[in-house]
Amino acid sequence: MSLNVSAGILAEMPNEGGGNIVLLDTPCNIKDTWTAYSYLPSGHSFLGCWTAGGDRVFIDWGKEGIRSYPASGFKAAKSKPARNTL
Numbered sequence: 001m002s003l004n005v006s007a008g009i010l011a012e013m014p015n016e017g018g019g020n021i022v023l024l025d026t027p028c029n030i031k032d033t034w035t036a037y038s039y040l041p042s043g044h045s046f047l048g049c050w051t052a053g054g055d056r057v058f059i060d061w062g063k064e065g066i067r068s069y070p071a072s073g074f075k076a077a078k079s080k081p082a083r084n085t086l
Contacts, residue, residue, distance in 0.1 A: 008024060008025040008026075008077075009022055009023070009024060009025075009077040010023045010024060010025050010034075010076070010077055011023045011074035011075060011076050011077055012074065012075060012077060013069065013073040013074045013075065015038050015040070017038075017040040017041070017042075018040060018041045019038060019039040019040040019041060020038065020039060021036065021037075021038045021059070021069065021074075022036060022037050022038070022039075023036050023050055023057070023074065024036065024037070028048075028049035028050070029049065030049045030060065032051060033049035033050060033051045033060070034049065034050055034051070035047065035048075035049065035050070036048045036049065036050040036059050038061075046061055046062075046064065047062070048060050048061040048062065048064075052071060054071075055070060055071050055072065056068045056069065056070065056071060057069045057070075057071050057074065
């Protein structure tokens, strides 16, 4: 199977469940926010909308509520190819 990846990953940080929180450069459905997702080793994933203010990143996880994370916890993503093949 082949997947075309069009969203740019800006930064990632580990989450408490053993996966990562990922910030994308793709606009979200809330004005002035961008798409975020979080995944766990179990395969569970969550989508949200993120913005930043001061030294915090704020993510609206929908039913899970709005959480804030230290901006310093995110590491800038390394360049990845635009196309991945699985």
